[in-house]
Amino acid sequence: MRKSRAPDLTDERIKAIVETLDGWKGKLTWELLADAVEASTGHRYSRFTFAQYPEIANAFSFRKDALRGTLPRGRGEPRDERVREALAQADRYKAKAGRLEAENQLLLEQFVTWAINAERKGVTLDMLNAPLPKPPRDRSKGVD
Template identity: 40%
Template sequence: MIFHGLFRSNRRGKRGDMVQKRSKNLSDTDVAEIVGILDGWSGKLSWELFVQAIERKKFALYTRQALHKHERVRHAFSLRKRSLAGTAHSGKAEASSPELEAAFQRTARLEGEIARLKAENQQLLEQFARWAYNARTRGLGKDILNRSLPAVNRDQTRQKRLTVLPRREGG
C-alpha cells in the first residue's frame, strides 16, 4: 500500500506494509491554527489538498476523518468551500506590485476569517438560546445559572492519605 510518500516512519506492519507514525491529538490551539489555514485559502479546496497544506505547515499528518471530527474545522471547511465557490465567477484584480499582491492576499484572508467568526458566533448564539430554553423548562432561573463556579482546592490532592486495612485473622 503506497500513499505518495506521506510516511514518516520506515517501520513495517505484519504484512510488510509501511506503517505511519500517529500524529498527536489535536488541541484547541492546533484546531485554531488549522482553521487559520482555511481562512487564508485561495484556489481549489479539497480535503486532500487541505490535509497536505496542514502537513506542510504543522509537520503532522492528519486524516480527513480526524479533521472532520472537529466541529470548528468541519464548519470552517464547508464555509470556505462555499465562499470560494461564490467568488469563482468574479474576476480577480491584478496586482501591479508584490506589495499590492500581499495586501490582496491579506484582505482575502481577513475576509475569510471574518465570515468564519460570524458563522461561529451565530452557532454559539443558537446554542445559548437552546440552553436558555432548556434551563427555563426545567425550572432553573437566572440566579442559579449565574452562580460563580466553586473554587478549586488543589492542595487537597497533595495531602497523603493513610488507609488502614483490616487485618486478616488466621490466614
C-alpha cells in the same frame, strides 16, 4: 513497518488549520487540506480527524461556501508585491470575520437551546445569571 500516528490536534494546531482555511484560495477539498497541513506540519491527518473538531469542520464548510462561484483574479491583479500581499491579508481578515460571525451565530443558537432546556427543568434566568463563587485565595499563615 507501521506508520507512526500523527500527534493529537492541540488548540494551537487547530488554530493554525483554521487560519489556513481562512486564507485558502482555489479548489478546497478535505484531501487538499490534509496535503496542506502535512506540508506545514509534517504529519498526515485524515478528513475524519478534521471533522471531529467543530472549529475545523465549521471553518471548512464556511470557506467552501465562500469559495463557490468565485473566480480567481486574473488581469486585474496589482503588480506591486506589497499591494498584492495587503490585498491577500485583507481577504484573509474578511474570511476570518465571516467565519467568526458564523461561529457566533452557532453559539447563539446553542445558548437559546440551553436556556429553553434549563427553563423546562425549572432553572430560572436569575439562577443562571448568579455570580460564580469566588475561589479560595491562598493566604499566608499568620498574615491577615
